[in-house]
Amino acid sequence: MSFWNAGTASTRLGGGIVALAVSTGMVIAAALPASAVNSYNATPAPERTEVGVLLAQWDDDANPSTPDTVDWVCSGTMVDSDTFVTAGHCTTDWPAGVRFYVSLDQDVQSGLDAAAGAHPGDPSAVAAAVGVEGTAHTDPAYPGPSSDPHDIAVIQLSAEAVAARWAFTPANLPRAGELGALGPQRLNATSFLVAGYGTQEATRGPGGQTHPGGGVRLKAPVTFDALNPSWVRLAMTAPQGNGGACYGDSGGPNFATLDGRSVLVATTITGDSPCYATNVAYRLDSPAARAFLAGFVSLP
Numbered sequence: 001m002s003f004w005n006a007g008t009a010s011t012r013l014g015g016g017i018v019a020l021a022v023s024t025g026m027v028i029a030a031a032l033p034a035s036a037v038n039s040y041n042a043t044p045a046p047e048r049t050e051v052g053v054l055l056a057q058w059d060d061d062a063n064p065s066t067p068d069t070v071d072w073v074c075s076g077t078m079v080d081s082d083t084f085v086t087a088g089h090c091t092t093d094w095p096a097g098v099r100f101y102v103s104l105d106q107d108v109q110s111g112l113d114a115a116a117g118a119h120p121g122d123p124s125a126v127a128a129a130v131g132v133e134g135t136a137h138t139d140p141a142y143p144g145p146s147s148d149p150h151d152i153a154v155i156q157l158s159a160e161a162v163a164a165r166w167a168f169t170p171a172n173l174p175r176a177g178e179l180g181a182l183g184p185q186r187l188n189a190t191s192f193l194v195a196g197y198g199t200q201e202a203t204r205g206p207g208g209q210t211h212p213g214g215g216v217r218l219k220a221p222v223t224f225d226a227l228n229p230s231w232v233r234l235a236m237t238a239p240q241g242n243g244g245a246c247y248g249d250s251g252g253p254n255f256a257t258l259d260g261r262s263v264l265v266a267t268t269i270t271g272d273s274p275c276y277a278t279n280v281a282y283r284l285d286s287p288a289a290r291a292f293l294a295g296f297v298s299l300p
Contacts, residue, residue, distance in 0.1 A: 075252030086251030101131030109215025196252030246275035
């Protein structure tokens, strides 16, 4: 399993910095054409106005005389006017002085490319052109055990600054234990949807395995696989009509249609390395997730 996020052990895949393993160092390669989620059974998601991307501005070479790096790093969701939910591993293990921004643009990669051309050598101007700066709050219990890693964070934003840039409807959060209360039969019959800005599934070329694309908001259907106290596992298998998440989709939403409502039931955390089989998502109806979120947003 690999975390589907950004962090200190990273490589550039389709313009985004996404984690591959827990180690140190940055490896930068050429950007690839923008896409997101899996390439199969996925479609653009301009209507998912609450789904956004987490950007970071940081010093990647410990040299204060060189410009910081600015890039998209994870996905996430607005759950009220000023609170963006993402994964805890997206906001930790960064160099000192990192700054976080949120964008709700449909195509963030194109925005970054245009801003870089308009503001060469000015990373703060690039970041401000694409996103709204906020303050990260990571669950203080992260990283917990695999049974409950407390892998959740929020970015607190200025509601006025966000509203001035984008119109959106915040996601509905689940009630306590809502997924568990459904039972196996209803879970199997429930429609799930994953969304995010991440890369595509693995492809092989002369240079080895790569994950192209990223930086554009897409959505894809997924189906129920298994439920644990802190996790919901969702199948991404193409023959069943599913799509799925990949690198850069960490922190992004997994919606379920419950009683006719679209509910943000979990956030993408990890999955199989090639991004073909399973999305492992952190349940937001769990006691730990709700205890953390209660400090920032009203819960149902």
